[in-house]
Structure formats: C-alpha cells, structure tokens
Amino acid sequence: MSAPDIPSRAPARAVLPERGPEPVRITLTVNGVDRAVEVEPRVSLLDALRERLDLTGAKKGCDQGTCGACTVWVDGRRVLACLTLAITCEGREVTTIEGLAEGDELHAMQSAFIEQDAFQCGYCTPGQIMSAVALLKEGHASDDREIAEWMSGNICRCAAYPHIRAAIRTVRDRA
Numbered sequence: 001m002s003a004p005d006i007p008s009r010a011p012a013r014a015v016l017p018e019r020g021p022e023p024v025r026i027t028l029t030v031n032g033v034d035r036a037v038e039v040e041p042r043v044s045l046l047d048a049l050r051e052r053l054d055l056t057g058a059k060k061g062c063d064q065g066t067c068g069a070c071t072v073w074v075d076g077r078r079v080l081a082c083l084t085l086a087i088t089c090e091g092r093e094v095t096t097i098e099g100l101a102e103g104d105e106l107h108a109m110q111s112a113f114i115e116q117d118a119f120q121c122g123y124c125t126p127g128q129i130m131s132a133v134a135l136l137k138e139g140h141a142s143d144d145r146e147i148a149e150w151m152s153g154n155i156c157r158c159a160a161y162p163h164i165r166a167a168i169r170t171v172r173d174r175a
C-alpha cells in the first residue's frame with residue numbers, strides 16, 4: 001500500500017519585503033483622507049494618530065489594551081489603537097472620533113452622550129462613543145446586560161456606566 005500523500009511542510013507564504021527598523025513612509029487613510037506619515041514599524045496606530053497626525057481624540061489610557069480609551073475603527077471594526085501597528089493599517093480605512101460628526105452636525109451618539117450626561121471627566125468618552133456606535137452596528141444592544149457585556153472593554157474611571165447605557169439605548173430606540 002502506498003503512503004498517504006501528506007505535505008511535508010506548510011505551503012509557502014508570499015514573501016513581503018522587509019521594512020524597518022528605520023522609519024518608513026506609509027499612507028494611512030484616516031477619516032476618508034490619505035495622510036502620509038513616517039513611522040518606525042514598531043509605532044502603534046495610536047501614537048501615529050496622536051503624535052504624527054495631530055488627531056488626539058483617541059486617548060492613551062493604559063497603552064496595553066485594557067482600558068479602551070484608544071478605540072478607533074479599522075475597516076469599520078473597532079480596534080484598540082494602542083495594540084495595532086500603524087504599518088499594518090496601510091490601505092485600510094481608519095476612522096477616529098474626529099471623523100464621526102458631519103461638519104458641525106454631531107453624530108447621533110455624540111448628541112445622546114450630551115443629552116444623557118454620559119461623561120464626567122470625558123477622558124474615556126471618545127473610545128466609549130466609537131465602541132457604542134460599533135456595538136449598535138454589531139447588533140449587541142438588545143438589553144442593558146448585553147450592552148454592558150459588549151462595552152466591557154471600555155473602562156470609565158468616573159463610573160458613568162448607567163448614563164452611557166442610557167445614551168446607547170436612546171440611539172437604539174430612535175433608529
């Protein structure tokens with residue numbers, strides 16, 4: 001009997017050109033605008049946004065993926081910008097809190113946060129709002145328990161949680 005045909009190794013992967021460690025020029029599409037930026041490959045998306053592109057809406061809370069203050073969207077999905085390398089976002093759509101309003105018109109979630117008094121110091125708020133909008137799109141807001149579960153990656157030191165949930169319910173119920 002002949003031996004089964006088992007591949008002796010994994011299929012070869014496309015070899016990408018090596019880049020870095022010195023700074024490399026990349027283009028990020030942020031809030032619909034192409035922005036060229038020079039970064040070392042180790043630089044996080046959060047640092048690229050805040051320190052190179054002057055978009056300081058996303059906040060640095062823990063810088064280690066535990067607080068959610070840095071939440072932005074990449075290709076429409078929420079990600080922690082402190083745990084995402086900027087260089088991996090080339091050719092993808094990055095959306096930050098600065099891209100949510102339409103000119104002078106606030107996004108419905110931004111208005112609801114104001115209406116429901118859903119912040120105190122405001123430090124966590126940009127991340128909360130980016131997560132809250134994504135949460136509704138994901139369909140994870142059927143009740144307060146589900147909202148709390150799917151917002152659990154966004155910490156609020158001021159404990160504005162009941163008001164944050166009220167803001168999310170407000171937008172959900174108006175849709």
Ligand code: FES
Pocket residue numbers: 059060061062063064065066067068069070071080081082083
């Ligand atoms: S700063 Fe990114 S999770 Fe805290």
Ligand code: FES
Pocket residue numbers: 118119120121122123124125155156157158159160
């Ligand atoms: S409003 Fe202060 S940390 Fe959330």
